[in-house]
Amino acid sequence: MITKKSAIVTLVFIVSSLYAEDWTQWRGPNRDGIVEGKEWPTALGQSNLKQKWRVKLGSSYSGALLDKNTVYVTESVGPKKGVYEFDKVQALDRATGKVKWTQQWPGTGKWNVTWPGRVNGAWIRSTPALANGKLFVAGMHDRLLCLEANTGKKLWEIDFPKQFKTPVPGFGCVCSPMVDDKFVYMQAGASFCKIEQDTGKIVWQTMKDEGGLRGGGFSSPVIATLNGKRQILLQARTELTGIDINSGAVLWKKEVKSFRGMNILTPLPYEDGVYTSTYRYGSFFYNIKKDKESWTADEKWKNGSKTSAYMASPVLFEGHAYLLIQDGNFACYDLKTGKECWRSEKRFGSGRHGMYMSLIRQGDRILGLDQGGNLHLIKANPKEFQLIDSRKVSEEPTWAHLAISGDQVAVRELNGISLYDWKSKTIPIP
Secondary structure (H helix, E strand, C coil): CCCHHHHHHHHHHHHHHHHCCCECCCCCCCCCCECCCCCCCCCCCCCCEEEEEEEECCECCCCCEECCCEEEEEEEECCECCEEEEEEEEEEECCCCCEEEEEEEEEEECCCCCCCHHHHCCCCCCCCEEECCEEEEEECCCEEEEEECCCCCEEEEEEHHHHHCCCCCCCCCCCCCEECCCEEEEEECCEEEEEECCCCCEEEEECCCCCCCCCCCCCCCEEEEECCEEEEEEECCCEEEEEECCCCCEEEEEECCCHHHCCCCCCEEECCEEEEEECCCEEEEEEEEEECCEEEEEEEEEECHHHCCCCCCCEEECCEEEEECCCCEEEEEECCCCCEEEEEEEECCCCCCCCCEEEEEECCEEEEEECCCEEEEEECCCCCCEEEEEEECCCCCCCCCCEEECCEEEEEECCEEEEEEECCCCCCCC
């Protein structure tokens, strides 16, 4: 006999299982900072958001990954006499935080991040990616490893500076690898690469640059279909491009100015266009069109420097982009017109540089983690800024991207990681 109580339990279990989506790469499964599933709670207090465990780690700006049973985290080991000897990735038991396996490889050695980035440390920055039982992780010294996700066993490795005789990027390897069903893509080796997941064979390289200080892109790519064409959107140091996912051919490109090539955020596809923003040079929207055999990127609108973002990638909701802009205010923009719907009076963080907040959206709610260890729940509403709740979750810097899987939230601090249970509403039976 099925009672009403058992029906509720069964339904909640089914819904939880259905929407317990793994967090498998930069900004989530689709690299857009959007998750589906049950409606989030409306509060971040202790009764709603409870710390399950915390593990101390070495320094890292990489976001965590979560699958059904495991949390994957990176760290840099050191410094020893100013040198980070190893970059390392660990698999932690999702239930307990205990280490399941560890893999490490040579770190930066005597090499250091160029000034002015040196003030922010020489530890690992790239967020790994998980696909087909494999973990793809990039170290600071422009090295990509493929590991067996269950054991940490190394399957293959590409040392880009050694193999291609390219200089190490001045700020280290920053781009987070992107995965689809068979391939992995990333900015490395003074280029943008497509690589076979199974073998590590490089299928093609495009968008080659000089590497070193002036090369080596910061932005992580995303796949989009624009005007019927599936393509990779890549923001390099000086250009926004659309790349044929099969051949590596550059379909279109547009110069995107920024201070010292600081094009960092992941561009946002919307309808048949792309929104982006650059450090100190404003924000832009380009219509992507095809005329016979040629593609074009035509500027639809442009906003001034006061709308510039720095590192914070936007989330999309009902034709509007929501993000933290360079001066530390949260803002909303109509992507059809470029109109600034509002910007918050509240500033998140302090100082002229480095304003950051990683964002995840579910329905009309946005969860944001700012660089100062504060978690914010914001209503996605183009009419006004609505801060639902805030909570301090770390005393350490929190530059790593927030991660969510099912009812759990992972916060990667500079020197640790915490996993929280976020209490959700049950679904009533009529």
